[in-house]
Amino acid sequence: MINLENISFDHCIKCTVCTAYCPVARVTHLYPGPKQSGPDTERLRIKNPNLLDESLKYCNNCKRCEIACPSDVKIADIIQNAKWKYSPKKFRLRDMLLSHTDLTGRIATFAGPVFNFFTRLFPVKRLLDFFLNISSKKTLPEYARGTFHHWFNSCRSTQEDYDTRVVYFHGCYVNYNDHELGKDVLCVLNAMNIGVTLTNEKCCGVPLIANSFLSKARRNAAYNIKSLEKSIGGTNRKVVVSSSSCTFALKHEYPNLLEMDTSTISSHIEYITSYICKQFLQKNIPDMKPLNLTAAYHSPCHLERMGGVIYSVEVLKRIPGLELKLLHSECCGISGTYGFKKEFEQIAQDIGNDLFRQIKSLQPDIVITDCETCKWQIEMNTPYEVLHPVSVIARALSGNKFDLTV
Amino acid sequence: MNVDCIIIGGGISGLTCGIRCAENGLSCAIISAGMNALHFSSGSIDLLGFHPGKNIVFSPFDELNDFIHSHPRHPYSKYGRNVIEMALSYFGDQVNLKGLELFSNKQNNHFHVTSLGTLKPSFLSQKSVFNQHIMEAFQNNPGIAIINMEGFRDFYPEVVASNLKKNSLFNRCKIVTGSIQLPDSMTGLKNNCNLRSIDISRIFDMGSHIDEIADQIKKIAGNSKIAGIPAFLGIYNSGNILSRLCDLTGLFIYEIPTLPPSILGMRLDNALKSRFADLGGVYIAGDRVKKGYIKNNRVDYIITQNNPDTHLTGTFYVLATGSFFSGGMISESESIKEPVFDLIVEYTKNRKTWYSHDFFHPAGHPFFNFGVNTNDQLNPFDNSGKTIKNLYCSGAILSHYDPVTEGTGGGVAVSSGYYAADRILNHS
Numbered sequence: 001m002i003n004l005e006n007i008s009f010d011h012c013i014k015c016t017v018c019t020a021y022c023p024v025a026r027v028t029h030l031y032p033g034p035k036q037s038g039p040d041t042e043r044l045r046i047k048n049p050n051l052l053d054e055s056l057k058y059c060n061n062c063k064r065c066e067i068a069c070p071s072d073v074k075i076a077d078i079i080q081n082a083k084w085k086y087s088p089k090k091f092r093l094r095d096m097l098l099s100h101t102d103l104t105g106r107i108a109t110f111a112g113p114v115f116n117f118f119t120r121l122f123p124v125k126r127l128l129d130f131f132l133n134i135s136s137k138k139t140l141p142e143y144a145r146g147t148f149h150h151w152f153n154s155c156r157s158t159q160e161d162y163d164t165r166v167v168y169f170h171g172c173y174v175n176y177n178d179h180e181l182g183k184d185v186l187c188v189l190n191a192m193n194i195g196v197t198l199t200n201e202k203c204c205g206v207p208l209i210a211n212s213f214l215s216k217a218r219r220n221a222a223y224n225i226k227s228l229e230k231s232i233g234g235t236n237r238k239v240v241v242s243s244s245s246c247t248f249a250l251k252h253e254y255p256n257l258l259e260m261d262t263s264t265i266s267s268h269i270e271y272i273t274s275y276i277c278k279q280f281l282q283k284n285i286p287d288m289k290p291l292n293l294t295a296a297y298h299s300p301c302h303l304e305r306m307g308g309v310i311y312s313v314e315v316l317k318r319i320p321g322l323e324l325k326l327l328h329s330e331c332c333g334i335s336g337t338y339g340f341k342k343e344f345e346q347i348a349q350d351i352g353n354d355l356f357r358q359i360k361s362l363q364p365d366i367v368i369t370d371c372e373t374c375k376w377q378i379e380m381n382t383p384y385e386v387l388h389p390v391s392v393i394a395r396a397l398s399g400n401k402f403d404l405t406v
Numbered sequence: 407m408n409v410d411c412i413i414i415g416g417g418i419s420g421l422t423c424g425i426r427c428a429e430n431g432l433s434c435a436i437i438s439a440g441m442n443a444l445h446f447s448s449g450s451i452d453l454l455g456f457h458p459g460k461n462i463v464f465s466p467f468d469e470l471n472d473f474i475h476s477h478p479r480h481p482y483s484k485y486g487r488n489v490i491e492m493a494l495s496y497f498g499d500q501v502n503l504k505g506l507e508l509f510s511n512k513q514n515n516h517f518h519v520t521s522l523g524t525l526k527p528s529f530l531s532q533k534s535v536f537n538q539h540i541m542e543a544f545q546n547n548p549g550i551a552i553i554n555m556e557g558f559r560d561f562y563p564e565v566v567a568s569n570l571k572k573n574s575l576f577n578r579c580k581i582v583t584g585s586i587q588l589p590d591s592m593t594g595l596k597n598n599c600n601l602r603s604i605d606i607s608r609i610f611d612m613g614s615h616i617d618e619i620a621d622q623i624k625k626i627a628g629n630s631k632i633a634g635i636p637a638f639l640g641i642y643n644s645g646n647i648l649s650r651l652c653d654l655t656g657l658f659i660y661e662i663p664t665l666p667p668s669i670l671g672m673r674l675d676n677a678l679k680s681r682f683a684d685l686g687g688v689y690i691a692g693d694r695v696k697k698g699y700i701k702n703n704r705v706d707y708i709i710t711q712n713n714p715d716t717h718l719t720g721t722f723y724v725l726a727t728g729s730f731f732s733g734g735m736i737s738e739s740e741s742i743k744e745p746v747f748d749l750i751v752e753y754t755k756n757r758k759t760w761y762s763h764d765f766f767h768p769a770g771h772p773f774f775n776f777g778v779n780t781n782d783q784l785n786p787f788d789n790s791g792k793t794i795k796n797l798y799c800s801g802a803i804l805s806h807y808d809p810v811t812e813g814t815g816g817g818v819a820v821s822s823g824y825y826a827a828d829r830i831l832n833h834s
């Protein structure tokens with residue numbers, strides 16, 4: 001029986017506009033592009049799953065095809081679903097390690113600096129390359145010591161003094177890799193007289209979806225939805241998220257791709273710059289000192305897909321002494337775990353090259369982007385420091401209470 | 407979110423309006439759902455191509471005053487010939503700033519060849535489609551070669567050649583056809599029969615195989631003067647590639663529009679978007695404006711599909727959401743709606759009168775004329791008949807014009823976008 005609910009492919013008018021904007025199809029002949037891999041072959045796959053072809057794995061789920069499609073076909077969702085539904089289930093240790101960020105994170109933060117030391121050694125990189133097919137040209141992200149969640153306990157009590165409080169969904173990256181960003185979020189919100197509470201969270205599921213662990217992604221989603229419902233507790237409290245991809249998962253991938261009911265939390269969830277922007281518009285603007293910096297701003301694919309770029313840009317424009325140059329919208333290539341895999345490494349590099357060239361020709365003081373994996377990719381390929389918009393505000397704040405300013 | 411001007415729909419009309427507003431210092435955001443009609447167009451801008459009954463118009467500017475007189479409700483009649491002239495020249499200048507040159511046959515129309523080998527009148531075209539030198543070459547009964555790329559199934563040179571032959575302008579020309587092949591290093595890369603215009607255009611954009619391709623073109627062309635090839639000479643690097651190919655072959659290389667995606671249209675799209683960004687405009691792609699709220703005859707705020715909880719506000723709003731094809735209007739079984747503001751749409755009540763039974767009827771189809779009616783300032787009317795003062799409509803969403811039968815599509819889109827900006831600048 002054909003599932004008549006999932007027929008968005010039927011709206012396809014075969015115009016090939018999606019393929020014209022697919023970054024993967026742009027750089028490799030190995031991928032036939034979203035039109036063919038999505039709506040074209042979906043109608044065959046639902047009749048006969050054996051018609052699945054290997055090339056689906058090249059899709060990096062950037063969603064640029066969906067942005068381009070004039071007929072609202074959920075092309076990338078069709079492809080992710082097909083990868084999961086029809087591909088033979090092969091267990092790959094590497095995909096499991098890269099995508100189970102909670103597990104890897106907990107182990108790595110336990111050992112913190114030791115883990116970082118080893119993963120930066122060339123022989124270790126070669127071993128990872130050889131045994132796990134993790135590209136030796138890439139440096140695995142650095143892990144922090146301990147978790148952000150744990151650190152937060154030390155200042156939990158200070159947060160209870162604020163009348164307005166938001167729930168902060170920090171995501172794996174802040175929890176395991178970059179506590180500084182989490183602290184910046186706290187500083188900035190506190191400077192605007194807003195307190196923060198945390199919630200019990202599991203990995204939002206973005207890397208799980210990309211690596212076809214859809215059942216695990218659904219379990220995490222169910223956990224997060226329940227936990228957020230509890231933290232919201234029937235109030236109108238907002239949930240702010242500092243990772244653009246986590247926001248995308250909570251707001252879009254949960255209901256659309258994973259088919260979870262998010263009606264109780266969806267209207268509460270806000271990407272951090274969208275929340276801050278609205279506060280700014282209500283004249284709740286913290287004191288900022290001029291930065292005297294030139295910055296190039298890169299808009300991550302998932303932030304574009306959810307229409308969030310406008311808020312980041314608006315917030316950044318209000319930082320005194322920040323000369324902002326908007327980069328032409330392009331995928332950086334890394335797409336979460338994609339660019340770390342040996343078989344996609346060259347593709348990821350080729351996709352990003354235009355962006356790196358643009359950045360280098362602008363010669364900014366810093367690069368700004370909302371996504372942690374874009375940050376890794378740009379830092380690996382250009383000589384510039386890459387900051388989250390909130391960290392840039394934190395730098396502009398005078399009298400930073402966690403003493404994080406440069 | 408608050409900007410001076412929110413433009414809903416980023417096609418040629420919304421972009422022209424946005425560029426003009428941004429250039430005059432207004433903060434502008436364009437919100438656009440999917441890619442616009444340029445991706446499906448010839449990439450040439452039609453101004454006024456046909457008299458009623460399909461007779462071709464040769465000099466549109468000479469005819470415009472009469473046309474306006476006989477079409478009082480046409481968008482052109484709202485702002486007149488001078489505005490149209492200024493708008494087109496402004497449009498050409500803006501695109502030119504991004505390195506894409508547009509040419510017109512002075513104040514007259516020119517023809518371009520379609521992928522079926524028929525001729526269509528248009529007003530502004532890219533260099534590979536029209537310029538004075540090509541026109542002079544065509545006037546001397548030159549030998550013409552129509553050349554495809556092997557494996558590209560959206561183009562049939564023999565069809566183009568045989569239809570051209572039937573045309574009195576070409577029946578004294580020697581026309582040959584043939585196919586070039588992908589450069590050696592590229593063959594086998596992609597399943598050849600899956601090549602679309604965009605795949606070949608990417609190979610050209612790399613700029614690395616031009617010599618090899620030029621050699622092949624020369625061999626097929628023999629002693630022809632003009633080589634017509636499908637429009638796939640790259641998007642970002644096309645000017646350079648075209649002049650290299652012309653130099654290497656000694657031929658006029660002529661581009662023929664293909665099935666979508668239209669590379670000629672995408673060049674225009676790219677130039678316009680990049681000009682808008684240079685001027686500080688923000689282009690939000692992939693989000694649909696779900697609803698606009700009106701209070702005291704003014705748009706109060708709008709919400710989008712992705713952020714339904716956020717009110718976006720601007721001092722001015724422009725609705726440039728295109729026609730049925732782009733979702734600017736939606737047809738239901740017995741009615742036609744404008745989905746964002748529920749504006750009054752002009753259409754005939756009985757569905758049977760919406761279309762002509764003959765697909766190629768010379769008078770076209772009535773539904774082409776359906777659309778949103780506005781006053782002379784391009785302000786539309788809400789469903790109780792009141793004008794909405796801070797909202798302007800431009801482009802294919804407007805009523806009382808038929809882009810296909812009149813050959814006025816691009817001209818209306820450009821001039822009404824330009825004029826909407828004019829009205830906004832006048833008020834701000």
Ligand SMILES: Cc1cc2nc3c(=O)[nH]c(=O)nc-3n(C[C@H](O)[C@H](O)[C@H](O)COP(=O)(O)OP(=O)(O)OC[C@H]3O[C@@H](n4cnc5c(N)ncnc54)[C@H](O)[C@@H]3O)c2cc1C
Binds near residue numbers: 414451814817
């Ligand atoms: C297939 C086709 C081919 C054509 N070829 C030619 C040609 O060769 N030459 C010529 O002169 N004219 C041509 N035309 C006429 C054409 O209509 C105009 O030239 C012009 O492109 C119309 O531009 P526009 O900006 O008004 O609308 P469009 O280009 O249609 O753009 C409207 C945009 O608004 C977006 N949108 C719609 N609803 C919403 C919403 N609710 N929220 C946000 N965004 C929304 C759409 O996604 C789209 O991107 C063609 C038209 C079509 C349909």
Ligand code: SF4
Binds near residue numbers: 016019068
């Ligand atoms: S852009 Fe949309 S309609 Fe066009 S081919 Fe792709 S999926 Fe189909």
Ligand code: SF4
Binds near residue numbers: 024033064076
């Ligand atoms: S999601 Fe990105 S990589 Fe995948 S098909 Fe769409 S555009 Fe291509």
